[in-house]
Amino acid sequence: MTLVLPTFNGFVQPAVAGGFRIDVRDTHANILARTGDATGVIAYGTDTEDIYVYDGASWQYYENTGFAYNLDDEYGIDVVPSVHLDASILDGSSSSNNPSDGASVATWGDRSGNGNDFTEATNQPTFKASWLNGKPAVEFDGSNDVMSDSDFFTSVDFSAKDATMIVVYQPQNDGSYSLTDTGSYAGDDRTFSGAGLYSSSFLNTRIVNGQYNEKYPANRSAATFGLRIDNSAVSYKIFYNNRLQFDHTSYASSHFQTTGGAMKIGCGDSTYKLDGFISEVLVFNTVLSDTDFNTIHSYIDNKYRVHQYNNVSGSYALNGSYSTTVTPVMHFSAQSNLFKSDGTTPADTEQVYRWTDKARGYHAIAGNAPVLNTNQINTSLSGVYFDGTDDYMDVFMLGMLGDFSNFDGTAIFLFEPDTDSAYEPVGIGGGSTGRLYNGSSAAYVDVFRNARLSGVATTGYFASTGAQLASIVSDKTGNTYKIFKDGGTNVFNSSQTANAIAGNFDDTRNMRLGSTTETPSYHLKGWLYEVLVFDEPLSTTNLNAVGNYISSVYGTSYTDIT
Amino acid sequence: MSKKYVIIDAVDVPLIDFSQVMETSADTLRYSVDGSQTFIKYEGNRPSFLDEDDVELTHSEILDVLSHEDWTPVDPL
Numbered sequence: 001m002t003l004v005l006p007t008f009n010g011f012v013q014p015a016v017a018g019g020f021r022i023d024v025r026d027t028h029a030n031i032l033a034r035t036g037d038a039t040g041v042i043a044y045g046t047d048t049e050d051i052y053v054y055d056g057a058s059w060q061y062y063e064n065t066g067f068a069y070n071l072d073d074e075y076g077i078d079v080v081p082s083v084h085l086d087a088s089i090l091d092g093s094s095s096s097n098n099p100s101d102g103a104s105v106a107t108w109g110d111r112s113g114n115g116n117d118f119t120e121a122t123n124q125p126t127f128k129a130s131w132l133n134g135k136p137a138v139e140f141d142g143s144n145d146v147m148s149d150s151d152f153f154t155s156v157d158f159s160a161k162d163a164t165m166i167v168v169y170q171p172q173n174d175g176s177y178s179l180t181d182t183g184s185y186a187g188d189d190r191t192f193s194g195a196g197l198y199s200s201s202f203l204n205t206r207i208v209n210g211q212y213n214e215k216y217p218a219n220r221s222a223a224t225f226g227l228r229i230d231n232s233a234v235s236y237k238i239f240y241n242n243r244l245q246f247d248h249t250s251y252a253s254s255h256f257q258t259t260g261g262a263m264k265i266g267c268g269d270s271t272y273k274l275d276g277f278i279s280e281v282l283v284f285n286t287v288l289s290d291t292d293f294n295t296i297h298s299y300i301d302n303k304y305r306v307h308q309y310n311n312v313s314g315s316y317a318l319n320g321s322y323s324t325t326v327t328p329v330m331h332f333s334a335q336s337n338l339f340k341s342d343g344t345t346p347a348d349t350e351q352v353y354r355w356t357d358k359a360r361g362y363h364a365i366a367g368n369a370p371v372l373n374t375n376q377i378n379t380s381l382s383g384v385y386f387d388g389t390d391d392y393m394d395v396f397m398l399g400m401l402g403d404f405s406n407f408d409g410t411a412i413f414l415f416e417p418d419t420d421s422a423y424e425p426v427g428i429g430g431g432s433t434g435r436l437y438n439g440s441s442a443a444y445v446d447v448f449r450n451a452r453l454s455g456v457a458t459t460g461y462f463a464s465t466g467a468q469l470a471s472i473v474s475d476k477t478g479n480t481y482k483i484f485k486d487g488g489t490n491v492f493n494s495s496q497t498a499n500a501i502a503g504n505f506d507d508t509r510n511m512r513l514g515s516t517t518e519t520p521s522y523h524l525k526g527w528l529y530e531v532l533v534f535d536e537p538l539s540t541t542n543l544n545a546v547g548n549y550i551s552s553v554y555g556t557s558y559t560d561i562t
Numbered sequence: 563m564s565k566k567y568v569i570i571d572a573v574d575v576p577l578i579d580f581s582q583v584m585e586t587s588a589d590t591l592r593y594s595v596d597g598s599q600t601f602i603k604y605e606g607n608r609p610s611f612l613d614e615d616d617v618e619l620t621h622s623e624i625l626d627v628l629s630h631e632d633w634t635p636v637d638p639l
Binding site: 130172351366367368369387388389390432433520521522523525 | 565567580584585586589590591592601603621624625628634635
């Protein structure tokens, strides 16, 4: 047999029995070829560091990613996880083996190559074929569903007392749950419970002093849980969406203890079962580097569109002519960053599944998708049309996305109701009965409020038709609450006080485009063009910068606020 | 092409094939105030899981239905 090599600089490692061996593995760590195997003639390109394999019929090319472990074709890390459960590859081998939607999950295979599969004989969760961004997840019922690997902590050495764990999940309005059972503490531990943290992950006790401020973990939102335990640095850090939530050194070394046997997912020790979805679990018996930790979060963002915290500060260019001195937490513009469920750009009248903000890359994800209308305003500009029945888009984990610790904020949005007499274009905080407009000049607005106003008198308020710019400024420190329509003067006839609290950001009523927060209601029938949110009360100068930017782009009227 | 809307009983939600409708999932459906009914919307072909007697509504017709107290909570103003 004559082998015809591709043109390259390098050497050929022929098939040999024993001795030097080269493996070529796919992104799931499965062996594609090995020297010594019948099909394992391997050539190595010394200039490109790529691998060529003769499979018995032809030469195959494999790019050397340079990573110890490939999360997918784009992202890789320098450490192989101890276990990697990925619902997209439920058996740990191939997505083509995934079961049908609703099937019971008896085994969730480890795709790391370490064979740490999770199983359940009786209380099996179910397979959700299309969860977020069309990707699968495993659904736990909150009653008794659980999966476990009975010998995980005997198979994997955690004696160095280092650990990293990342879980991608979404509770179904579950306010007290545990994602995993890893620590020896047995009892009433859970990842999250109402106002506080009671985790015992990798501990022989539970943490009881964690209290959340505005950065609530998920009750309902899709989120990424992260844990890094570093014995040498003596740190125990919990993250949500790659933002540090809790840092407590005293738990790192003195309390580190695994179960010694089984690891479970979907539950705590025996109670606080998760009612919700888990799509991915990665566990390492090392402390991941910042680079690898961040890479995994980027992979998650790219795969599921579960956005990760992006701390950007300083001035922000609205366009080439206008800027603000502070960067918004998010800036959605209907002129860009709109995507269908397959990731492509929608055409006129097609559904918009994802709307990604221009400032920090955060996502609004369709609960029920609105549609794109091109050439809708100012001749050639687009709008996102919500039909007033059930369309809305969620911005998950609002409290994590900026610094709302002072409970201040500014929301500015350009919208155009399509003959709609009661609507909530942008829901932030509030509840299910607040709305920006209720068919009259009496205000029932709840944006950035714990409770809505109740029929407060206004002058020059919003209307059922026409493009309108709402600038809502909640200043908790100054205890003022103001609304401007198309700039000008505060619409309220009498001064209003601020009403924001930490609960505004607890994600049972976080941010929603097209409807109210808690239970979607007062759905907008009309178009959204621009939405900007800031985590502080904007100065008059900045308010006018945004207002004049909107006016110049969309041809809408605006009067400087003085 | 205009959308069509069909009100269905909540007990029939498990029968919905979400690949044939514009809603995303059972979790995002809008329900009546008493939780007994919901609706789906679609363009083009009528979803195969619907019964013959399920009535198609236009956009303006469904908006009229949704404006009633059965679908929008009465709020003490």
